[in-house]
Amino acid sequence: MRSPAGAGGRDLWALSYVAALCVLCLASFSLALHDEVLPDPATLAVILALALPLWWIGETTLTTGVTISMSSVLTLVASAAVGPVGGGVLGALFGLLARDRMPVIARVFNAALFSLAAQVAGWAYRFLEGSSLPVDLRGVGELMTGLALPLLAADILQALTNALLLSGIVRITEGVSVRMTLSRVLLRSGAISVGYGVLAFLLLVLWFPAGVGPVSALLILVPLWAAHWGYTQYDAQTRTQEQSLDLLVGALETKAPDLCGHSARVSDLAGRAAEHLGLSDGEVLDVRRAARLHDVGRLQHASGRRPRHAERTLVAAELVEGLTFLSGATEVLRSLSAVPGERSAPAQLISGAAALDRAVSREAGAESADEVIAGLQSGGLVSAPIADALLWAAGRSAGRGAR
Amino acid sequence: MRALADRASLTLRALGALLLLHALFGGWSGAVDAFTAHPAITFPGIALVAIGERALVRMPSGRVLAPISSAAGMALVAFGAVQGGRAFDAAPTAVVLVFASGQIIAVLLDRGLDGSGGRAARLVSIGVMAHVVRGLDIGGRTLWEWQLLPSTPRWLVALGLVATAGVALALERLLAAVVRSLSLHTSLATSLRDEVEEALPFTVSTLAPAPIATLIAPVAGVLALPMALLPVLINVLSLRRYAEVGRTFRQTLRTLSSLTDKAGYTLADHAHRTAELTRLMARRLDLPDRDVRELEYAALLHDLGQVSLEEPIPDGATVLAAPADQRMIARTGADIIRHGSDFAAVADLVEQQAIQHRAVLEHEEQAPLSARILRVANAFDDLTGGRSDPRAVAAALERIHLGLGYDYDPEVVAVLEAVLAGESQAAHPQT
Numbered sequence: 001m002r003s004p005a006g007a008g009g010r011d012l013w014a015l016s017y018v019a020a021l022c023v024l025c026l027a028s029f030s031l032a033l034h035d036e037v038l039p040d041p042a043t044l045a046v047i048l049a050l051a052l053p054l055w056w057i058g059e060t061t062l063t064t065g066v067t068i069s070m071s072s073v074l075t076l077v078a079s080a081a082v083g084p085v086g087g088g089v090l091g092a093l094f095g096l097l098a099r100d101r102m103p104v105i106a107r108v109f110n111a112a113l114f115s116l117a118a119q120v121a122g123w124a125y126r127f128l129e130g131s132s133l134p135v136d137l138r139g140v141g142e143l144m145t146g147l148a149l150p151l152l153a154a155d156i157l158q159a160l161t162n163a164l165l166l167s168g169i170v171r172i173t174e175g176v177s178v179r180m181t182l183s184r185v186l187l188r189s190g191a192i193s194v195g196y197g198v199l200a201f202l203l204l205v206l207w208f209p210a211g212v213g214p215v216s217a218l219l220i221l222v223p224l225w226a227a228h229w230g231y232t233q234y235d236a237q238t239r240t241q242e243q244s245l246d247l248l249v250g251a252l253e254t255k256a257p258d259l260c261g262h263s264a265r266v267s268d269l270a271g272r273a274a275e276h277l278g279l280s281d282g283e284v285l286d287v288r289r290a291a292r293l294h295d296v297g298r299l300q301h302a303s304g305r306r307p308r309h310a311e312r313t314l315v316a317a318e319l320v321e322g323l324t325f326l327s328g329a330t331e332v333l334r335s336l337s338a339v340p341g342e343r344s345a346p347a348q349l350i351s352g353a354a355a356l357d358r359a360v361s362r363e364a365g366a367e368s369a370d371e372v373i374a375g376l377q378s379g380g381l382v383s384a385p386i387a388d389a390l391l392w393a394a395g396r397s398a399g400r401g402a403r
Numbered sequence: 404m405r406a407l408a409d410r411a412s413l414t415l416r417a418l419g420a421l422l423l424l425h426a427l428f429g430g431w432s433g434a435v436d437a438f439t440a441h442p443a444i445t446f447p448g449i450a451l452v453a454i455g456e457r458a459l460v461r462m463p464s465g466r467v468l469a470p471i472s473s474a475a476g477m478a479l480v481a482f483g484a485v486q487g488g489r490a491f492d493a494a495p496t497a498v499v500l501v502f503a504s505g506q507i508i509a510v511l512l513d514r515g516l517d518g519s520g521g522r523a524a525r526l527v528s529i530g531v532m533a534h535v536v537r538g539l540d541i542g543g544r545t546l547w548e549w550q551l552l553p554s555t556p557r558w559l560v561a562l563g564l565v566a567t568a569g570v571a572l573a574l575e576r577l578l579a580a581v582v583r584s585l586s587l588h589t590s591l592a593t594s595l596r597d598e599v600e601e602a603l604p605f606t607v608s609t610l611a612p613a614p615i616a617t618l619i620a621p622v623a624g625v626l627a628l629p630m631a632l633l634p635v636l637i638n639v640l641s642l643r644r645y646a647e648v649g650r651t652f653r654q655t656l657r658t659l660s661s662l663t664d665k666a667g668y669t670l671a672d673h674a675h676r677t678a679e680l681t682r683l684m685a686r687r688l689d690l691p692d693r694d695v696r697e698l699e700y701a702a703l704l705h706d707l708g709q710v711s712l713e714e715p716i717p718d719g720a721t722v723l724a725a726p727a728d729q730r731m732i733a734r735t736g737a738d739i740i741r742h743g744s745d746f747a748a749v750a751d752l753v754e755q756q757a758i759q760h761r762a763v764l765e766h767e768e769q770a771p772l773s774a775r776i777l778r779v780a781n782a783f784d785d786l787t788g789g790r791s792d793p794r795a796v797a798a799a800l801e802r803i804h805l806g807l808g809y810d811y812d813p814e815v816v817a818v819l820e821a822v823l824a825g826e827s828q829a830a831h832p833q834t
Contacts, residue, residue, distance in 0.1 A: 138622055139486060198633050206615065209622040215558040219565075219611045223634035226608030230641030236745075237648045243743030244655045250742030251662065251710050254735060299710055300666050319665065323658055325651050 013172045018105060021112035021165065025088065028119045032085045039082030044089070046214045047078050051090060053221070055097055070224050072193075074217075075118045076158060076200040080130055080151055081208070084122030091118035113165050121158035125150045137209045148201055155197030159190065184281065199224060241325065245292055248319075252296050259295055262357055267291035270353040272393035274346065277385065286328035287346045293320060293329065294336060294350055313337040340381045352382045352390045369394040411585045412520040415578055419523030422530045423503050430496025437493035437501065443625040444482060444491050445501050451475040451632065452505025456522065457512060460642045462601055463649030464692050466583070467521050468642070470609045472509075473575065474635045476502045476529040477568045477613035478628055480536050483551050486624040490551060495533035502529045524578035532571035550617065557618060564614035572606055587686045597692040608638050660703035668709040669719030673784055678702035680780040681773075683822045684815070688772065698773045701752035705781060708736025708753075720785035726759060733757035752777060761809045775812040779803065779819050782811065796823060 032038075054071045071094045079087030095111030102110075130150030131137060137146045167181035199220055206216035249263045271288040279287070297315030317333035320326045335347035343351065352373065359372045369391060377387045426434070438445050455472025462468065480498050482491040493501075506522050537547045544552075546567065550560045576598050584594035598606075616631035623630060660674035681702045685695045706719060709732055721729050737754035740746045755774035762768040763775075770778075786799035800820065807813050 140624055140626055143623055195637055199637075202615065202619075202630065202633065205619050205623065210557060210618045212557040212561055212618055215561050219561060219615055220634065223608035223611050223638055226604040227634075227638050227641045229604040230638060230645050234641065234645040234648055237645060237652055240743070240745040241648060241652045241655055243745050244652070244659060246742040247659055247704070247707070247740055247746070248662070250739040251707055254711050254739055299662060319662065320658060323651070323655055325655075 010173060014169065015105065017169055017172055018109045018112060021116060022108065025092070025112050025115050025119070028116065028123075029085060029088060032083065032088075032119075032122075039086035039089075044078070044082045044086045047074065047082065047086065047090060048093070050074060050214065050217045050221075051093065055094065055099070070221065070228060072158075072196045073199045073203065073220070073224065075114065076121060076151070076155055076196055077203050077207075079118050079122035079154055079158070080125050080147075080200070080204060083126065084119040087118035087122040088115045091115040109169060113162060116165065117158045117161040120161045121154035124157045125154040128153055130154070134204065134208045135211075143205065143209070147204060151201050151204070152197055155193060155200070159186070159193035163189075180278070245289065248296050248299075249292055252299055256295075256298055259298075262354075262361070263292045263295060265357045266294070266350065266353045269356060269390070269393050269397060270346075270349045272396060273349050273353065273386070273389040276392050277345070277349070277389040279346070282328060283346060286332050287349055289326060289329035290332035290336070290346065291350045291353065293326075294333065294354065310337040340379070345383075345386060348382045348386045349390065352376050352386060353393075355381070356390065356394060411582045415520035415527070415582060416523040419520075419526040422499060422527060426496040426499040426503070426530075430494050430500065433494035434497040434500040437491075437497035440489065441491055441493065443488070444479075444485070444628065445493075447625065447628060448475060448479045448501050449505040449508065451628065452479075452502055453508040453512070456506050456509030458639060460605075460639060460646055462642075462646055463653070463696070464597065464601055466579075466598070466601060468602060468605060469521065469525060470605055470635050470639055470642070471632060472505070473525055473528075473572065474609045474612040474632055475505070475628070476525065477532060477571060477609070478616040478631055480529060480533045480571075481547070481550075481564050481567070481613040481617040482620060482628070483547060483617050484621040485627075486621050488624065493537075495530075495537045498533040498537065499526070499530045502526065520582050521579060524575045524582075527578060528571045528575035531574055532567060535570070536567055561614045561618060564617060565610050568610045568613045572609060576602070576606060589686055589689050593689050593691055601692065605638055605642055609635060611635075656700055656703045659707070663706045663709050663719060666710065668712065668715045669706050670789055672789065673719060674703050674706060676789055677705065677777070677780050677784045680784065680819075680822070681776050683826075684776050684780060684818050685773070687818045687822060688776070688815075690773070694773055697748055697752065698776060700746070700749045701756070701773070702777055702780065704740055704749065705733070705736060705753050705756060705777060707739050708732040708734070710739075711735045718785075718788060720788075721757075722782040722785040726757075730757040756781065759810050760812050763812075764808075772815075775815045776818075779811050779815045782806075783819060 051071065051074055054074055071090075075087055075091050075094065078090045091114035092111045095109075095114040096107055098107065098110060128150035129146075131146040134147050137143050163182050163185040164178075166185055167178040170176050170181045171178050203216050203220045206212045206219060207214070210216075212219075252263070253260045267288045270291040271284055274284045274287040293316050294313055295316070296319060297312035300315045300319070313333050313336040317330050317337070320333075321330050323330075332344065332346045332350065335342075335344040336350060338347070340351075355376055356369060356372050359367050360369075373382070373387045373391050373394075376382045377384065382390065452472050452475045455469050455475050458469070458471050460468045460470065479491075479501055484490045503526055506526060510522070535546070537545055539545060541549070546563065549555055550563070577595070580594040580598050581591060583589075584591045587594070589597075612631040612635055615634075616627045619630065620627035657675065660678075663669040664671050664673070678699045681698050682695055685698050690698070706721070709715065709719060709721075712732070716724055721732055724732070733754050733756060737750040740750035740753055752771070752774050755770045756777040758768050758770040758774065758778075760770075760775065760778075763770045782803055783799050786802050787795045790796075800823075803811055803816055803819075807816060
């Protein structure tokens with residue numbers, strides 16, 4: 001269970017971090033005003049008007065943790081066309097007026113984050129002598145040196161700034177290392193960031209050198225909306241696919257009511273332990289899925305005979321082995337059916353979590369988590385790092401339960 | 404009906420061929436001029452069309468889209484002034500030939516023609532667009548010539564090109580919908596509605612490249628064409644992910660449905676056969692794609708409730724069980740399926756398929772058409788045991804007829820017979 005002092009300390013640090021970001025934001029604005037890097041009011045007004053439909057559509061967070069944000073394209077455009085002040089104002093507005101419900105502090109953090117990232121992009125664009133309001137650019141050469149390359153650099157720096165600042169707050173609130181969060185965020189959203197840069201480039205070329213004006217936004221935002229739709233459909237379908245695993249578990253619990261809730265608890269415990277152990281996102285997902293499915297082998301036996309553990313997990317692996325999206329989980333299930341000394345780390349996590357859950361369910365308070373884990377470790381069923389991870393995860397679960 | 408669908412597809416392809424021949428014989432010199440005077444546009448254009456024709460996207464419904472090819476074709480039609488070069492002043496027939504060249508390369512690489520007529524539909528729509536934009540006289544000039552005038556506002560050019568591309572795309576989807584409605588035995592209205600529901604966002608996004616390419620070519624030169632296709636490429640990537648996860652999801656449901664087979668409750672592939680039969684019957688009854696999909700999922704999962712049985716029913720044939728037991732098994736199956744919140748509608752169908760038809764008539768119980776289809780299809784496969792020989796089919800139909808009006812909806816049974824007759828004719832065509 002977390003101590004009140006610990007939680008309070010984290011909140012204080014988080015508040016300080018957000019405050020520091022806000023100060024940085026304002027400092028950047030002051031610098032821009034001092035250097036007279038002022039946005040063209042008419043262009044800024046049009047960009048702000050275009051922001052309205054994007055605000056209405058909002059962002060899409062996929063199950064993989066990637067956020068598809070059309071506002072990022074417009075923020076990049078603003079950073080280039082109306083400088084760091086314009087980009088910063090737009091970023092702040094998107095952060096403050098996000099449609100999702102969230103605490104005020106989170107909203108302020110988002111505003112500061114998006115604003116700073118946009119301002120960094122704007123400064124980078126200026127530093128690389130990107131052309132503001134690039135009406136007169138002609139030919140591939142001028143477009144590259146005056147627009148494309150500075151914009152690409154601005155895009156990359158915007159993404160990096162966003163990832164870095166996000167890693168900081170995650171370090172403070174969740175205790176996850178900056179390097180891990182940074183690599184996760186960049187791996188997930190790096191390619192999409194480049195896509196934003198391409199679209200921002202097209203929008204700027206259409207708007208200024210080609211002379212189409214604000215109508216350009218319609219030409220770029222419609223395909224972007226279509227991609228957004230495609231990703232939301234993909235995300236919805238992926239969620240439904242995950243739910244189909246719940247059907248398997250549901251069938252199991254119908255046949256064996258004594259297992260009600262067991263798979264979900266083991267999945268949660270093993271998943272947390274896997275995250276604490278530092279396994280990759282893909283490995284954590286495989287652990288969670290395999291944990292949910294580890295007992296479905298019991299469905300195979302209509303006779304009521306209770307199969308042994310190894311037989312059960314092997315049957316479970318065979319039941320799902322044709323499904324490509326479960327290939328990782330299938331490997332874990334097979335490893336679960338191996339002799340204890342030969343099981344992989346993910347398999348050890350699941351067998352340890354299952355043993356813990358069974359001990360807790362059998363008789364509350366009969367054995368502590370420490371005793372169960374110690375028993376598993378001395379029996380060679382789990383290694384020391386796995387035991388530590390399971391204990392940590394069990395402690396978190398107990399803490400959440402106590403609240 | 405299948406013959407009619409084949410004829411429609413052939414007619415479409417014949418139309419495409421005629422258009423191509425017209426372009427060849429009527430516009431050969433214009434085409435040669437286009438290739439020699441604008442190699443930096445025509446050859447990349449051909450390459451982009453060929454790539455687009457091979458980068459097809461197969462939607463979960465089976466519908467095939469080629470957004471990159473359509474977008475490249477429309478961009479070629481609209482392409483005007485080019486920075487550092489001469490305006491792309493090709494005749495409409497020349498543009499058709501450039502587009503068709505890309506398609507022919509794709510056909511050669513695929514080593515075969517696409518049977519659905521999709522390529523022909525795209526060629527016809529590009530041909531129509533080319534003749535409208537570059538051939539139709541409006542106020543003394545063609546649309547293409549109007550967009551070259553400096554006095555024409557660029558935003559007006561953008562909107563005009565979007566509108567023209569919209570007409571071309573609508574024609575392409577209409578032609579595809581006609582062939583699809585004939586092959587699936589649905590009405591044209593249903594087929595068009597399904598097109599809109601499944602493909603509209605991506606169809607709409609294909610309207611953008613033509614105006615983008617045309618408007619940035621005067622500043623970016625020939626690079627405008629590939630640049631303008633980048634938004635479509637982003638869409639194709641997202642669309643492919645969606646289509647792929649749709650296929651994986653179907654695979655998952657098929658695995659779930661085989662659970663009762665492997666556990667010894669049901670005959671092998673019973674759920675798959677039932678699902679296939681419900682799909683054919685649903686199409687005959689003109690159900691939209693979404694309902695057909697839901698029904699297919701319900702058919703795959705309808706026997707899941709049997710896992711709760713201590714003693715399996717012989718061959719898993721629920722049709723032989725007492726009505727009360729049928730409802731119990733269906734209810735248990737529905738409860739299992741409701742563990743997935745997105746499966747609520749499927750769970751309802753599984754539960755409702757156990758309702759006898761007389762209960763609907765006499766006690767006003769709710770059993771939607773999909774549930775009645777599933778009930779009949781399941782009964783048929785239970786009674787035949789998966790056999791397709793005429794004797795087994797006749798015996799099953801006889802048994803179903805004995806329960807007509809009591810157990811089974813007569814209208815649905817008539818559709819079953821029509822589907823079986825159609826399948827029989829396809830297997831043994833009359834000479």
